[in-house]
Amino acid sequence: MLNRVVHLLPLELKAVLEKLPETALAQLEEIRIREGRPLELGLRGQSRFAGTDGTLRMAADGAYKPTGDICRKLLERITNYSLYAMEEELKRGFITVAGGHRIGLAGRTVLDSGSVRGIRDIGAFNIRIAREVIGSANHLLPKLLDRSRKSIHSTLILAPPQQGKTTLVRDLARSISYGLWGQGEGAGWQGRKVGVVDERSEIAACVRGIPTFDIGPRTDVMDACPKAEGIMMLLRSMSPEVIVADEIGRDEDGEAIREASHAGVSVIATAHAYDVQDALGRPVLRRLLEDGSFQQIVELRRTTSGFMHRIISAESAVRSPAAREPTAALTAAATSTFRRSGADPAPVESGLQRGGAT
Amino acid sequence: MIKLLGAVLILFAGTLIGFQQAARFAARPRQLRQLAHALQRLETEIGYGHTPLPEALGRIATVVPSPIADLFLLAAEGVAHDDGLSFRESWEQAMRQGWEATAMRAGEQAVMLRLGSALGISDKDDQLKHLKLALLQLKAEEDAAKEDQGRYEKMWKSLGVLIAVLVVILMV
Numbered sequence: 243m244l245n246r247v248v249h250l251l252p253l254e255l256k257a258v259l260e261k262l263p264e265t266a267l268a269q270l271e272e273i274r275i276r277e278g279r280p281l282e283l284g285l286r287g288q289s290r291f292a293g294t295d296g297t298l299r300m301a302a303d304g305a306y307k308p309t310g311d312i313c314r315k316l317l318e319r320i321t322n323y324s325l326y327a328m329e330e331e332l333k334r335g336f337i338t339v340a341g342g343h344r345i346g347l348a349g350r351t352v353l354d355s356g357s358v359r360g361i362r363d364i365g366a367f368n369i370r371i372a373r374e375v376i377g378s379a380n381h382l383l384p385k386l387l388d389r390s391r392k393s394i395h396s397t398l399i400l401a402p403p404q405q406g407k408t409t410l411v412r413d414l415a416r417s418i419s420y421g422l423w424g425q426g427e428g429a430g431w432q433g434r435k436v437g438v439v440d441e442r443s444e445i446a447a448c449v450r451g452i453p454t455f456d457i458g459p460r461t462d463v464m465d466a467c468p469k470a471e472g473i474m475m476l477l478r479s480m481s482p483e484v485i486v487a488d489e490i491g492r493d494e495d496g497e498a499i500r501e502a503s504h505a506g507v508s509v510i511a512t513a514h515a516y517d518v519q520d521a522l523g524r525p526v527l528r529r530l531l532e533d534g535s536f537q538q539i540v541e542l543r544r545t546t547s548g549f550m551h552r553i554i555s556a557e558s559a560v561r562s563p564a565a566r567e568p569t570a571a572l573t574a575a576a577t578s579t580f581r582r583s584g585a586d587p588a589p590v591e592s593g594l595q596r597g598g599a600t
Numbered sequence: 601m602i603k604l605l606g607a608v609l610i611l612f613a614g615t616l617i618g619f620q621q622a623a624r625f626a627a628r629p630r631q632l633r634q635l636a637h638a639l640q641r642l643e644t645e646i647g648y649g650h651t652p653l654p655e656a657l658g659r660i661a662t663v664v665p666s667p668i669a670d671l672f673l674l675a676a677e678g679v680a681h682d683d684g685l686s687f688r689e690s691w692e693q694a695m696r697q698g699w700e701a702t703a704m705r706a707g708e709q710a711v712m713l714r715l716g717s718a719l720g721i722s723d724k725d726d727q728l729k730h731l732k733l734a735l736l737q738l739k740a741e742e743d744a745a746k747e748d749q750g751r752y753e754k755m756w757k758s759l760g761v762l763i764a765v766l767v768v769i770l771m772v
Binding site for chain 2: 249252253254314315318321322323324325326327329360
């Protein structure tokens with residue numbers, strides 16, 4: 243994992259990280275660098291501090307502390323020595339570098355009549371290492387097929403952060419674009435034209451407009467474009483059959499998705515939510531589910547053995563009284579959704595998928 | 601016969617030395633002008649293109665002639681190699697290494713070094729201000745260089761020949 247981002251790190255920092263054991267480096271997900279404070283590493287969801295001698299510590303004392311000089315060099319490297327070219331990114335608080343790795347920044351913000359214009363005196367970095375897991379959607383895709391259109395249903399993927407949403411939609415886009423619908427009834431179907439609106443440059447990880455991840459031969463990417471505008475632009479110009487967008491949530495995103503979905507285009511989108519009940523508590527998502535812009539909902543969980551996913555039809559989620567009740571205990575709501583699967587033709591499916599996880 | 605050959609050789613050498621010195625005076629304002637053009641180009645790349653610095657320097661190197669282009673190429677290469685240089689260090693190294701091949705002097709070198717310590721580390725407006733300042737200072741140097749050229753270029757050209765003639769006369 244480390245070799246993907248090592249070119250971004252100043253030499254001193256690189257030396258410290260390279261001393262760590264191989265097994266730890268293979269699990270590396272986040273590198274958190276704070277000026278003058280211990281170097282923290284995220285390993286499969288666990289937090290450790292790195293010592294100068296290559297040890298991983300539970301406690302912060304004795305850990306390696308990056309100096310201000312190292313932080314400045316790191317900032318130079320991740321901005322490609324050009325802070326002036328990163329004004330939009332600094333406004334949003336993160337930079338996406340080649341390879342799709344997202345680097346979150348924190349520091350003192352610069353305000354311009356009340357709104358954030360940028361960050362200066364950046365003192366904390368969070369390097370999130372992007373992973374391309376080819377085949378991570380293999381188990382899921384055959385369950386989302388739309389037989390009548392020989393395509394995919396409009397699907398909303400829900401999960402909290404760090405559960406693999408982006409990895410999953412990237413692989414969905416790739417499979418649909420190649421026409422890899424899996425064994426079964428979709429086996430001989432053609433690939434579909436896919437439009438990706440990649441606001442954070444994480445799905446395709448474009449470098450100067452060219453995707454660096456494999457997202458399929460029939461895929462067009464609108465890079466670093468606001469989702470709502472990007473969806474409308476793709477609809478008008480690139481005639482997509484499937485549109486993929488990451489982390490929807492604003493009102494205008496909802497409008498654009500409604501527009502696309504009712505124009506006969508399948509929309510695959512992700513959103514931050516723990517589960518369906520959570521999603522229904524967010525007005526934008528609730529409206530989209532109620533007016534049928536999405537036919538399927540996928541809840542995603544990452545466990546130690548792989549990705550867990552559960553598919554719920556949007557219609558039943560909205561109809562279900564348990565789902566309408568935001569105060570219902572999460573476990574109760576979840577079991578009730580499961581129980582309904584016996585009575586209903588098949589609104590709920592669940593599967594544990596192995597092999598796709600790293 | 602040998603005396604004559606010697607005299608011709610001395611005359612030839614003297615003339616050459618004179619012309620070479622004169623050429624240095626002619627080259628300095630020309631190179632200063634080219635350097636100013638390069639910085640103006642950088643201003644455009646930063647202000648309108650938002651081009652990342654190493655790429656912008658590479659582009660500039662393709663449009664300005666040789667000794668000036670090498671300065672920018674060296675600076676861009678310094679950060680491309682993985683030896684942990686910061687941009688300022690790479691820039692300084694390039695200005696010191698490449699400077700000897702140019703006809704420019706310490707005054708304009710100081711201007712460039714000052715510029716290097718500001719490039720790339722602030723927002724667009726600030727970058728443009730630093731570039732404007734450097735351009736103004738280079739302009740002043742160019743004016744001085746032009747004055748020197750008017751004063752010393754012709755003098756060196758004739759001085760070389762005349763000294764050679766003097767040496768020949770003394771020898772004969």
